[in-house]
Amino acid sequence: MKFQPIDQFAATLPPDKRASVYQSTKATHEKRTKLLFDQFADPNRLREIAGGIKQHAIENLDTLLPRVEAKLKANGVRVHWAATADSACATVLGIMRARGATRMVKAKTMVSEEIELAPYLEKHGMEALETDLGEFIVQIDHDHPSHIVRPIIHKNRREIATSFEREGLGAYDDDPGTITRRARHFLRHKYLAADVGLTGANFISAESGRIVLVTNEGNSRFCLAATKCHIALVGIEKVVARDRDLALLLNLLGRSATAQELTAYTEFISGPKAAAQPDGPEEMHVIFVDNGRTEVLASECREILRCIRCGACLNVCPVYRQVSGHGYRSVYPGPVGAVLSPLLLGKKFPQKADLAKASSLCGACHEVCPVNIPIPDLLLRLRHRAKEESVPSPGTPPMGAWALLASQPTAWKAALAGGRVLNYLPAKLLPVPALHTWAATHTLPPWRGGEFRKWLRQRPKP
Amino acid sequence: MLNAERTPLTGKRVQLMATCLCDAFYDDLAVATVQVLEHLGVEVVFPEAQTCCGQPAFNGGDWAASRKVVRHTVKTFAGDEPVVVPSGSCAAMMFHGALLEFEKEPDLPEVEALGRRTWELADFIVNGLGVKTWPGRFDATVALHRACHTRGTGSSEAAAMLLRSIAGLKMVEFGEGEQCCGFGGTFSVAFPNISTAMGDLKLDHIRAVKPDVLVSGDMSCMMHLGGLAQQEGKPIKTQHLAQVLRDALRGGVASSG
Numbered sequence: 001m002k003f004q005p006i007d008q009f010a011a012t013l014p015p016d017k018r019a020s021v022y023q024s025t026k027a028t029h030e031k032r033t034k035l036l037f038d039q040f041a042d043p044n045r046l047r048e049i050a051g052g053i054k055q056h057a058i059e060n061l062d063t064l065l066p067r068v069e070a071k072l073k074a075n076g077v078r079v080h081w082a083a084t085a086d087s088a089c090a091t092v093l094g095i096m097r098a099r100g101a102t103r104m105v106k107a108k109t110m111v112s113e114e115i116e117l118a119p120y121l122e123k124h125g126m127e128a129l130e131t132d133l134g135e136f137i138v139q140i141d142h143d144h145p146s147h148i149v150r151p152i153i154h155k156n157r158r159e160i161a162t163s164f165e166r167e168g169l170g171a172y173d174d175d176p177g178t179i180t181r182r183a184r185h186f187l188r189h190k191y192l193a194a195d196v197g198l199t200g201a202n203f204i205s206a207e208s209g210r211i212v213l214v215t216n217e218g219n220s221r222f223c224l225a226a227t228k229c230h231i232a233l234v235g236i237e238k239v240v241a242r243d244r245d246l247a248l249l250l251n252l253l254g255r256s257a258t259a260q261e262l263t264a265y266t267e268f269i270s271g272p273k274a275a276a277q278p279d280g281p282e283e284m285h286v287i288f289v290d291n292g293r294t295e296v297l298a299s300e301c302r303e304i305l306r307c308i309r310c311g312a313c314l315n316v317c318p319v320y321r322q323v324s325g326h327g328y329r330s331v332y333p334g335p336v337g338a339v340l341s342p343l344l345l346g347k348k349f350p351q352k353a354d355l356a357k358a359s360s361l362c363g364a365c366h367e368v369c370p371v372n373i374p375i376p377d378l379l380l381r382l383r384h385r386a387k388e389e390s391v392p393s394p395g396t397p398p399m400g401a402w403a404l405l406a407s408q409p410t411a412w413k414a415a416l417a418g419g420r421v422l423n424y425l426p427a428k429l430l431p432v433p434a435l436h437t438w439a440a441t442h443t444l445p446p447w448r449g450g451e452f453r454k455w456l457r458q459r460p461k462p
Numbered sequence: 463m464l465n466a467e468r469t470p471l472t473g474k475r476v477q478l479m480a481t482c483l484c485d486a487f488y489d490d491l492a493v494a495t496v497q498v499l500e501h502l503g504v505e506v507v508f509p510e511a512q513t514c515c516g517q518p519a520f521n522g523g524d525w526a527a528s529r530k531v532v533r534h535t536v537k538t539f540a541g542d543e544p545v546v547v548p549s550g551s552c553a554a555m556m557f558h559g560a561l562l563e564f565e566k567e568p569d570l571p572e573v574e575a576l577g578r579r580t581w582e583l584a585d586f587i588v589n590g591l592g593v594k595t596w597p598g599r600f601d602a603t604v605a606l607h608r609a610c611h612t613r614g615t616g617s618s619e620a621a622a623m624l625l626r627s628i629a630g631l632k633m634v635e636f637g638e639g640e641q642c643c644g645f646g647g648t649f650s651v652a653f654p655n656i657s658t659a660m661g662d663l664k665l666d667h668i669r670a671v672k673p674d675v676l677v678s679g680d681m682s683c684m685m686h687l688g689g690l691a692q693q694e695g696k697p698i699k700t701q702h703l704a705q706v707l708r709d710a711l712r713g714g715v716a717s718s719g
Contacts, residue, residue: 004652011655026638318642318663322656358653360646360660361521362610367640377562383523384563395652399519403527406482407534409511416485434651441658442689445487452480452489456496456508 002394003437006319006358009327017154021146021324024153025315029368031259032312039261050252051372053245054306057237058297064206064239065288071209072286075271080287085115088289092117092198092231093124095285099229101126101195105187107213107220108132109200110148110309111233111289113331114344117198129194131187131219133180140167146325148332149257149311154324187219197223197281201234202308203249204286207242210270211286214253214263221265230272230281236288237297237305249308252370257310292344301378304339306371313365313375319358328355335365339378350391356382357393397434416449423447467557469544469578471590475505477539479547479556479580481681482514488681494708495548495583501711502591506546511538515547517555521647525563532560536572544590545580548704550612550680551647553582582612584679584703588620595627598710603632605673607664607687609680610642621679621703628710637667645686661690668698676700 036043057064069079082088088111096104104121106112106128118139121128130139134151138144141163145151152160161174169182199220203212211232213220224230240246254260273280296305314320314334325333330341330352338359342352356379365375386393405411421430423446427439438444476499484492496506515535519528535556539545547553557577564570587593604625608618626633644650644660651657665687668676676698678684684700691698701709 003654007653007655010653010659318644318660319653319656322659357523357649358656360610360642360644360649360657362642362646363613364610364640364642367613380521380523380559380562383521384525385523387523387525393523393652395654396522396648397518397651399522399524399527402514403519403524403530406513406516406531409513409538412513419486434648437651437654438689441654441693442686443692444689445685447486448489449486452484452492453508453510455489455493 004354004357004393004395005329006323006327006354007395010323013322013324013327016156017324018322020156021153022321024150025321028259029312029315032256032315032368035255035259035261039255046248046252047370047372050248050370051306053240053249054308054371055303057240057245058302058305060241061236061239061297064241065236068204068206068209068239071206072271075209077209077271077284077286080285081290082287083290085289085291088115088233088287088291089117089120091287092233093121093126095229095231096121096126096196099195099283101229103190103194104128104196104198105131105191105194105223105227106135107197107199107215107223108135108151109198109233110331111200111235112198113145115233115289115291117233128198129187129190131191131223132215133183133217133219136183136187137163144326145331146333147311147314148309148334148336154326187222191222191226194223194227196229196231197227198231198233199223201232201238201286202253203240203246204234204238205241205243205246206239208270210243210268212246212250213267213269214250214265215267216258216260216264218265221267224269224281225279228281229283229285230269231285231287232269233287233289236290236293237307253308253310256312256368256370292346295346296340296343299343300381301339301343303373304336304343304375304378306373307336307340308371310370312368312370316364316368317359318362318364319360323358328358330355335359335375335379336373339375339382342382349385350389353382353386353389353391354393356386357396395434395437397432413450413453419447419449467578468581468590471544473543474503475507476544476546476586477541478506478508479512479515479535479539479545479552480508481547481549481552483549483681483685485513487685488702491548491681491702491704494702494704495546497711498583498587498704498707499546502587502593504591507543509538513538515552515555517552517559518647520555520559520563521649529563529567532564532573533569536569536576539576542579544586545576546583546586547580548583548679548702549682550582550609550615550617551682553580553585553617554611554615556580582615582617582679584620584624585612585615585617588623589616594623596624596707596710599629599713600706600710601630602674603634603672604675604677604706605634605636605668605671607643607668607676607678607683608639609678609683611680617679621677624703624707625677628706631706631710634671634673636671638663639667643683643687645683647682650686657686658690661686665691665698669696674699675706677703677706679703
């Protein structure tokens, strides 16, 4: 029997990896929920309001993007537009070459993972060093992030200590404090030597042109403290209309992502350093990245562009907890990834259409989403699109014959009677693959087809 | 969250949507539903032509097939009476799922109208009829599995309220109660490894609190969990809420099935 790729991945995932993903996501989800409900009278109402703010922004990108561009320019920032991953990467490379730069320090940004910037720059002779601890470990291991907030949720400290030893960062020591100190020592020198600092943006305000960055390690601040050139990669959906929208969004982001009231560092960046300021980048670039987003906006799943990348839907998702991130074959895993990843592929949608099936539609993702994205509805729309485009779906039973039966009462009643064969024949002798799968792990209840209708007919009238 | 706006109740006559699961496997649950409703003075009508709510094809993405079944259901449940369903997921199919697949169809208003008068059983008893306590007696320790499809509706709280009010019944809460059991319809056969792993985790949590009976408003979750437990050689007793309510009226102990 052939099953879905994610299911096969889950079946081969080592138990210790599954356990560490489960423990970590469960703990974060529980802390998140407690914090929100302890501190706010009605967190669900806040999620709805935040969803409204982001929905308004994405539906008005046509006016907000020119507005933010004008603001950024007035603030002394150079603005670039990149329709594709390739053009975004080429723009970064062009900026570096124009400055004669060869060394970049990077803060954590999902969009740089999405456009595969670091490998691109390395291919062109540039150094692009990850400075977020998790991303740094992913980079030295030539691995991929498996969670949008915690890239190394799939690794334990013994694996990390082994990697550090291999990279010459010190003899094997799996004490987390030692690992962190060694990474810090290594990175501090790199910051000082770098030419360019690259960040993403959690939000960008059309009102002021301010870029907002949240981190817990302070690495984005170091990236900007020592370099002369700041490049910010910004997905076009990161724009919000007003500065005051940030109050609610930041309050929900920290709580939803890491169960913090606010992250340790929240930076508001208004442009390159002013003449009166002693240090900071003298040159600043913002590259707005589309890379499929306009097409998502035009689709029936545009609500997914509200996403603020908190990872709460990954943490609560029972499927993500069984699979971990790599099973999704995408930069964006979990429920949000199951919607966003196939959509961002545009015409190559069928390559990842299976992701939308990897859900029991339990709705936990919608319940925790800080911007109230109806993820199960979007998954259903994508399943429908996959069916319309005749994308094969291993293990999913065909529904045509069932629909015929279920719209013909006479045929339905005949099937109810005929099902009795299940009580006499082993399931594996019947030509129904779904039944074989089910019966391999479940005892079937006895078939009682039509018995209720018989009871109704025969009982004394009430 | 869910589209669960309801037409206010007027009379005390309802149409019973028994679900395909009861039609095929769980006749006693459908019988119990009738008996519980009749105990409340509700007249129960069973439209003979009923089949299924259309959910399997809807979830599988085959909306054309699903709409065929939903149209049949709309025709079968014509009229103004509330439609009561002893299943949260079938009820949610009528008041939420079907609206998605009909949003561009000319007969959307008819589908919406059926959705507005469709009630999950516990929601109907507590929030529709205003019945908040249940008479009789049920001497057992009960764990309630809160089924996922009625997240955002009053169903799970309604079921818990009724159970807690029954004399002799002791409710126990288990860990991670808000997590899915892993059934998910065709999900369970397309993703069998993930589905059974989710089910086993749920069973671990349930067994840890040692209930006499595991109860739910959705028998499909019970078919999954009960079937898994039995195959593993460690069976657990499962019942639908309607069966517990009916057995309580008889003053007794859990019936079989």
